[in-house]
Amino acid sequence: MKAAIEARIWRGGAEGRFETFSVPRRDSQTVLDVVTFVQRRLDPTLSYRYACRVGMCGSCAMTVNGRPRWTCRTHVSRLGEGPLTIEPLANLPRIKDLAVDMVPFFDKWAKAGGRFVPSADAGADFAAVEPASPARREADAGIECIGCAVCYAACDLVSWNPDYLGPAALNRAWTLVSDVRDGGQAERLAAVAGDAGCHACHSQQSCREHCPKSLNPTASIAGLKRAALRAALKGGA
Amino acid sequence: MNLRGRAEAIAWGAQRASAAVLAACVLVHLATILYAVRGGLTAAEILGRTRGSAGLALFYGLFVLAAAIHAPLGLRTIARETFGWRGGALDLASAAFALFLAWFGWRALGGLFG
Amino acid sequence: MNRPPPAFRHRNHPAWWAFAVHRISGLVLALFLPLHFWALGQAIAGEAALDGFLRWTANPLAKLAETGLVILLAAHLAGGLRILAIEFLPWSPRQKAAVAASAGFAVAAGLLFLFNVGAA
Ligand code: SF4
Ligand code: SF4
Ligand code: FES
Numbered sequence: 208m209k210a211a212i213e214a215r216i217w218r219g220g221a222e223g224r225f226e227t228f229s230v231p232r233r234d235s236q237t238v239l240d241v242v243t244f245v246q247r248r249l250d251p252t253l254s255y256r257y258a259c260r261v262g263m264c265g266s267c268a269m270t271v272n273g274r275p276r277w278t279c280r281t282h283v284s285r286l287g288e289g290p291l292t293i294e295p296l297a298n299l300p301r302i303k304d305l306a307v308d309m310v311p312f313f314d315k316w317a318k319a320g321g322r323f324v325p326s327a328d329a330g331a332d333f334a335a336v337e338p339a340s341p342a343r344r345e346a347d348a349g350i351e352c353i354g355c356a357v358c359y360a361a362c363d364l365v366s367w368n369p370d371y372l373g374p375a376a377l378n379r380a381w382t383l384v385s386d387v388r389d390g391g392q393a394e395r396l397a398a399v400a401g402d403a404g405c406h407a408c409h410s411q412q413s414c415r416e417h418c419p420k421s422l423n424p425t426a427s428i429a430g431l432k433r434a435a436l437r438a439a440l441k442g443g444a
Numbered sequence: 445m446n447l448r449g450r451a452e453a454i455a456w457g458a459q460r461a462s463a464a465v466l467a468a469c470v471l472v473h474l475a476t477i478l479y480a481v482r483g484g485l486t487a488a489e490i491l492g493r494t495r496g497s498a499g500l501a502l503f504y505g506l507f508v509l510a511a512a513i514h515a516p517l518g519l520r521t522i523a524r525e526t527f528g529w530r531g532g533a534l535d536l537a538s539a540a541f542a543l544f545l546a547w548f549g550w551r552a553l554g555g556l557f558g
Numbered sequence: 559m560n561r562p563p564p565a566f567r568h569r570n571h572p573a574w575w576a577f578a579v580h581r582i583s584g585l586v587l588a589l590f591l592p593l594h595f596w597a598l599g600q601a602i603a604g605e606a607a608l609d610g611f612l613r614w615t616a617n618p619l620a621k622l623a624e625t626g627l628v629i630l631l632a633a634h635l636a637g638g639l640r641i642l643a644i645e646f647l648p649w650s651p652r653q654k655a656a657v658a659a660s661a662g663f664a665v666a667a668g669l670l671f672l673f674n675v676g677a678a
Contacts, residue, residue, distance in 0.1 A: 364525070367524075367525040367526070367528075368524065368525065393445075396445065397445040397446060397449055400445055400449035400450070400452055400453045401448055401449040401452040401453075402452050402524065402530070404449070404452075406452045406453055406455070406456040407452075407521075409521070432453075432456060435445070435449070435453045436453045436454070436456060436457045438445055438453070439445055439449070439450040439453035439454055439457075440454070440457070442450075
C-alpha cells in the first residue's frame with residue numbers, strides 16, 4: 208500500500224476543475240475522512256456536507272471514482288490504490304465544490320405525494336396494523352430510506368428527463384400507498400402517474416444497485432405502476 | 445387522475461399486455477422459423493402451408509396487432525428520452541405509426557393467407 | 559478541464575447492460591418490422607415475386623443479417639420476460655442469473671438459426 212492517497216477533488220460549481228491533494232493513508236479510513244483531512248489541514252475553503260458520520264443522516268453522498276456513494280461508510284481500502292476522484296453528486300445543481308443543491312430532490316418528494324394524509328379524526332383510537340400483513344411488509348421494505356439521493360444521482364432517467372420524480376420520491380410514495388391508515392391515496396396515485404412519474408421508469412435498476420441501504424426502489428415503483436393502472440382503469444378520482 | 449396521467453398509465457398497461465402476447469407469439473414464431481428454414485425457403489413451401497389455414501391466419505393477425513401496439517410505444521419512449529421530443533405531436537406520430545404497422549402487416553397477411 | 563466529466567461507472571452492472579441491449583434490440587426490431595411486412599407483402603404480387611425475394615436472401619450477407627435479427631429478437635424476448643417478471647411477480651433476488659439466462663437464450667437461438675440456415 209502506498210503511504211499517501213492522491214485525492215482529486217472537484218473545485219467550483221457547474222464550471223470548475225479538479226485539484227489534487229495528497230492525504231496520508233490510515234487504517235479504517237473512509238472517503239469522508241479524506242475530504243475532512245483536506246479541509247482541516249490543507250485547504251479550509253473546501254465546501255462539503257456531512258452530519259452523522261455513521262450512515263444515518265444521508266447528507267454525505269458524493270460521486271467517488273465515477274459512482275455515487277455514501278462517503279462516511281465507504282472505506283478507502285475497498286477502492287484500490289489508484290487516485291481517488293471525488294465529485295459532487297450527479298443530477299443536482301452544483302453549488303460549490305462537493306456541495307449540491309438538494310432542493311429539486313426534496314421538492315419532488317412533496318410533488319410525489321410524499322406526505323402522510325391522516326384518514327381518521329384526532330379522537331379515533333389507534334389504528335391496528337398487523338406487522339405480518341402484506342401491505343405492512345411492502346411499507347417495511349421501503350421505509351429505511353435516509354434521503355441521501357444516491358439513487359437519484361444514479362438514475363439515467365433523471366438525467367434524460369429533469370422532471371422525472373426519481374426513485375427516492377417514488378419509493379416514499381409507495382410506502383404511503385402501502386399504509387392502510389393513509390387517506391390521500393387517489394391524489395397520490397394521480398401525482399405519481401405519467402411520463403414524469405412511475406410509468407417512465409424502465410426498471411434498469413441503477414437505483415437498487417447503488418442504494419447504500421440496499422433498498423429496492425425499482426420494486427416500489429413497479430408497485431406504483433400497477434396501483435396507478437388499476438386506478439386509471441377504474442376511472443375514479 | 446387527470447387525462448395525461450391516465451393515458452400514460454394505460455399506455456404502460458398496453459405496452460406490457462402486448463409484450464405478454466408477443467412473448468408467446470415470438471416463441472412460436474422463433475420455433476417456426478428455426479424449423480421452416482431447414483433446407484431453405486421457397487415461396488411454394490410457405491404459401492402451401494399458409495393458404496387457407498384459418499388458425500395460422502388468426503395467430504399471425506393477433507401477432508401483427510400486438511406488434512403494432514408494442515413497437516410505437518417503445519419508439520415513443522426512445523424519442524422522449526434520447527431526443528427530448530414530447531407532447532401531442534409525438535403521440536400523434538406514434539399513433540400514425542401504429543396504424544401504419546397494423547395496416548401494412550395485415551395487408552401482407554392477406555397475401556399469404558388469402 | 560472546466561466542465562465536469564460525465565460519469566459512466568454507475569452504469570456498469572448487469573441490469574444496466576440488459577437495459578442497453580433491450581433498448582437497442584427493440585429499436586432495430588421496430589425499424590425492421592415495416593421491412594419484414596413489405597417482404598411478406600411480396601406474396602400479394604404472386605409466388606414469383608416472393609421467390610425472387612427469397613432467392614435474394616440466400617446471399618451470405620442477408621443470412622448474416624437475418625441471424626443478427628433472430629438473435630436480437632430472442633434477446634428482446636428474454637429481456638422482456640425479465641422485465642415482466644420484475645414488474646408483475648414477487649421480487650426475485652436472482653437478478654444476475656436472469657440476465658445471464660436471457661443472454662444464453664439469445665445466443666442459442668441465433669446459433670440454431672445459423673446452423674439450420676447454413677445446412678440449406
Ligand atoms: S429502475 Fe427506474 S428509478 Fe431506478 S434507476 Fe432505473 S429508471 Fe431510475
Ligand atoms: S432509496 Fe436508498 S439511495 Fe435512494 S435516497 Fe433512499 S437511502 Fe438513498
Ligand atoms: S454523514 Fe450521515 S450518512 Fe454519511
